[in-house]
Every structure is written in structure tokens, then in C-alpha cells.
Amino acid sequence: MADKADREGRAPFLRIHNISKHFADVKAVDDVSLDIEQGEFFCLLGGSGSGKSTLLRMIAGLETPTSGHIEIENQDVTDVPPWKRPVNMMFQSYALFPHMNVEKNIAFGLKQDNWPKPEIAARVEELLNLVQLNEYGKRKPNQLSGGQRQRVALARALARKPKVLLLDEPLSALDKKLREETQRQLVAIQKEIGTTFIMVTHDQEEAMSIATRIGVMDQAKLVQVEAPREMYERPANKMIAGFIGQVNLFEGKVKGTGKAQKIISVDTGGILETLEKTKLEDGQTIWVAVRPERVLLKTKPKGRAAKAANKSSGKLTDIMYLGGITHIQVTLDSGHPVRITISEHWDEDEAKLKLGDAVEVSFEKRAARLLVD
Amino acid sequence: MGFQSLKRYLVIIPPILWLGLFFLIPFFVVLQVSLSDPALTRPPFTSIFTWEGWWPSSFTGDLENYEFLLSDSLYVNSYLNSLKIAAIGSFVCLLIGYPIAYVIARADANLRNTLLLLVILPFWTSSLLRVYALIGMYSPNGFINSTLSWFGIIDTPLQLMQTDFAIYSGIVITYLPLMILPLYAALEKLDGDLVEAASDLGATPLATFWRVTLPLSISGIVAGYLLVFIPSVGEFVIPALLGGPDQLMIGKTLWTEFFNNRDWPVASSVAMVMLAFLVIPMMFLRNTQRAGSA
Structure with a gap:
């Protein structure tokens, strides 16, 4: 009954219910539950192999959970294929289509959703403005720098106005100085458009400086979920105490x-x-x-x-x-x-x-x- | 000339000599024969030069043989039919080869090598034998007809030999590996993230194929298509063994001119025109390869 009240009252925007993912006999994600609110900038933090990327890919629909389910705005999306989910993902490799220029990359999802041509053009323009790449619309991805490619990937992932934007280590390929600058831009963009962001990172400083809340994953489990300050002040165990600062x-x-x-x-x-x-x-x-x-x-x-x-x-x-x-x-x-x-x-x-x-x-x-x- | 550039010349001179001796000189010999007239001599053509010591003093070659090719519809039809059969045969190879290459490229590493080996394996037997094997399948008392009649499905044997179908299946059996390997190379390079990104951006698997996978494997498609198309145009064994007398292909016509009619000049001009036909797609291939690597 409490569940029902939740649904009618303040139902969480994104709800992850007892999700597990097993590859053969390896548990990649083990019984994770997590609620994320609309407009949050949530960071999934953990070392390599902690299961954070698998969890993100399950939200995107690129992996099928072994058990458990995922709800977005009370809609169970567990069995919805990735191309029908109201979420978009920014890949660590950026995954820009090499045979399309920047504009066509950004327009890819809009064309897929059958937007009318003038609206696609307007939306692409708007996104190029947002990521400050107006001059680069006609360039191919291999004619861009790493930082520019990263921004194209962000624009492309935001184009369809997803309810949730998933970011898989989006800054890991950038050098330190550019990364810090991009972190600030990312936070500014997220504030401006108000979309819920879920970012995977192994960099605790990055998580601390960006996130509204951090979820620390270790050995397939979600160990602690807390705002950065609370996480630092009140770590749940030795691992987190040593990992965060x-x-x-x-x-x-x-x-x-x-x-x-x-x-x-x-x-x-x-x-x-x-x-x-x-x-x-x-x-x-x-x-x-x-x-x-x-x-x-x-x-x-x-x-x-x-x-x-x-x-x-x-x-x-x-x-x-x-x-x-x-x-x-x-x-x-x-x-x-x-x-x-x-x-x-x-x-x-x-x-x-x-x-x-x-x-x-x-x-x-x-x-x-x-x-x- | 420094020592370094001397060494570089030493490396590139042998292949240049080889190509000159066994490719360029024969090419000019054939070109010369194609401009000459047939004669009852040995070899059976006239010389197009009269020699004065080391220097040619007069030139008697002409384009008569080429005019003859145009005047007789046999040759024009042979060319057109060869191009048609090669084009369709290569397309059938593409339709069959693409899914195979796709599956191999997506298979896990161990299985992949086994599958590639299976693709190449038929190449270890003579193509002549493989075409003969098809005769064993298609002939009136061959495997297919005898099996069908044993089950009582047919009373009289089906006409399988000497059909277009027989020729196309011959091309597929002979050249399929040449289609699969470049397609595999292109598909194997394809970044799996791109396919995932497309589906994440709302593309169904079919849309992903049309908008991402296919355009990104176009270099493999062009390479595989031309690798099958070019030898298919001049193919002699397949039409000679599987085709009927009314299935004109230029390779067969060429053979007839050389060995049955002993008209070397006409046969040489047939070969020169065929070369011209094939150089054009080759240039196209080079260009797409260059565009692909840029």
C-alpha cells in the first residue's frame, strides 16, 4: 500500500527496482535499487568492474536485466527496446557516425522520430548554439578535436529531448584542463535545460564537483547513495572513506x-x-x-x-x-x-x-x- | 644520387622489371596483334611494321578488327551478355555474401577464425573441379534430378544445365569467397558502439542497418562487387561447362576466335575491348578505396 501512495504522491522520476545482471556466472550488477528525482545530476561512482556501466546500459536498454525492473515516470520500461525508451546515452567513445557531418549526427534521432525538416533544422541550430559549435555544422567528426567531438556527442544525445540523459565516462578522453572546463559546462547545460542526468565516472573528484547526489558502486553492489558533502563527511564504510578523498x-x-x-x-x-x-x-x-x-x-x-x-x-x-x-x-x-x-x-x-x-x-x-x- | 635513394631504387626495380616483362610487353604484343591482319603464317598474323635494321620504316596497322567487332552483333551481344551476367552474378554473391560476412564479423574470436577458414576452404580445390561438381548436381541424371524423381516429385528431369541459373550458381560457387572477405574486413572494423548509438537514438534494427551499417560497409561492398564482377566478365570455364550454345559470353567468344577460327587479330581486339571495359570499374574501385581511407 505504501507503494501505491508513492505512485499517487511523489513517485520518483526514475525507479530502479532490485535490478541484477549476471553474465554467465559473473554478477555484474547485484540487486541494486535506486530512485532518482527529476532534474538531478546523479553520478554513479566506482572502480572498473564495479558494475556502474552495466547499470547505466540497463537504463538505456542496451543490456537486459537478469531480474528486477526499471520505471520511468511510473512506466515500466524494463522490456522496452532501446529505440523506444525516452532516454538517450552519450557514449564514452562518443560513437559519432563517421560518415555524417556534425549536423546530420545531431539530426539522426530527430529524423528517426520523423520530425518535419524545418523543425529538425531549428533544433540542430539550437543545439549547436548550446554546445557552442555553430561554425562546425558541416564538418565530419574526424575534422574535429576531442573536445569538439565530445560536445557533438552531447548535443546529439540531447537532441530528442530525452527524459533522462545517460553519460558513460563522458570526460575520460579529455586532458585535465579541458576536463575541468567541460565539467563546468556540463553542469551549466544541465541547469539550463533541467534534464535528469545520470553520469558514470571512476573519478571521485569529478563526481564530487558535478553531482547533486553520488551513488558509489563496489563489486556489483550499490554501497551508498548520498549528496557529495554528506558522502565525504559520513562515509558508510572504509572503502568509501578511502575512495572519496x-x-x-x-x-x-x-x-x-x-x-x-x-x-x-x-x-x-x-x-x-x-x-x-x-x-x-x-x-x-x-x-x-x-x-x-x-x-x-x-x-x-x-x-x-x-x-x-x-x-x-x-x-x-x-x-x-x-x-x-x-x-x-x-x-x-x-x-x-x-x-x-x-x-x-x-x-x-x-x-x-x-x-x-x-x-x-x-x-x-x-x-x-x-x-x- | 645518394646511397639511400640508390637502395630505394634497388627495391623497386625488380617489381618494375617483372611487370614490364610479363605485363606491359605482352600487353603491347596483344595490342599490336589487334591492329594487324590475319595471315596463313606462323604466328597467324601480319606484322604491322616493316623494319629497316633496328628502326621501323612504315606502319601498316589499322582499326579494321575493331570495326569488325562493331559490325557483327555476335560480339556486341557477347559483351552485353557478359556484363549482364557478371553484374547479376556479382549482385547474387553480394546478397548471399553480406549476411555471411556479417555473422562472421559478429561471431566471437574463436569461432570467427573457424568460419573464415570454412569460407576460404573451397578455394583450395581447383575452380574447374567445383564447376564440374555442379554438372554432377545439375545434369539430367545428376543428384538433384535423381533425388527428385526418386521421391516421385518429378517424372521427367528438369532442365538445369545450360540455363542462366546454372551460370549464376557457377559464379556464386566460384567467387563467393572473394565477396565475403572484403565485406568481412569492412564489417569487422565497424564499431559496435555506432550500432548501439543508432538504436539508442531511436533507430530500429532495420533502420540502423540502412543508415549506419550499410553506409559504413560500402567500401567492402564496392571492393567485393568488383572482385567478383571483373573475373566474371571474362569468365570462360563457367559458360563453357554450364552454359548452352546460345549463352554468349565474351570469354567463350574469345576462345572460339583464338582456337577454332585461329583469327588472332580479331581475338586480340576482343581482348583489348574487354580490358577497356574492366579498367573503368578498376579506376572506380581505386577512387572509392582512396576516399574510404581518407
């Missing part, structure tokens, strides 16, 4: 129960404290994750260091000065490395710290995230 992981053992419960660091023997109130069992192994920019660093005080929670001492073993930020590595007395990022201007004299110095590292309780797997 950098992280320091401190392994801990739970001791005792109730009020007297403590987490003892496996490396240093010190006490680890967080603000999280996850119910833990005596003897359980957990991890405390701290982002490098939330680790505090200072010169080790003379004499005996105070034994306090979330605090340890070590040696400064690496400084990598990058201008705006500085990466520092401290090796704790236990041998465990800790990464620290300092975003203020790093000045060795001012900081009175140099390689080999004995230092004290610590982090606040609120900076620590408790992970159970």
Missing part, C-alpha cells in the same frame, strides 16, 4: 559494555573517542576515520606527554608543499603513518617544524567517524 584509519578494539565502554587503538594502545553512538559489542573491531585536514599538529611538549584520548606522538617524516595546501606525513611512535593536510600558508620557520621533529598529533571527537566495516 583521503582518510586516516585507526583500527580499534571495543572494550567493555555500557557506560564503561572504551575503544582502544590497536596501533598505539591509546583511547579513541568519537561522538557517535553506534551500539558496539565487547571485543568488536572497528575503525575510526579522520580526514587529513581535521588532524591537528603541534610540536611535542617537553617532558612527559599527557595521556589523552585521540592524541599520539610521532615524527614528522614528509612535507609536500603544494602552494595552496601542504601535505604532511607523521609516523607515529607505533609506526602507523598519519596524513595531515594544512591549508594555511606553510612556513617552516613560522611553524617551527621541520623533517624529523618530534610532534604531537590529535583530532577532535567531532572530526572522527566510526566505521564498523
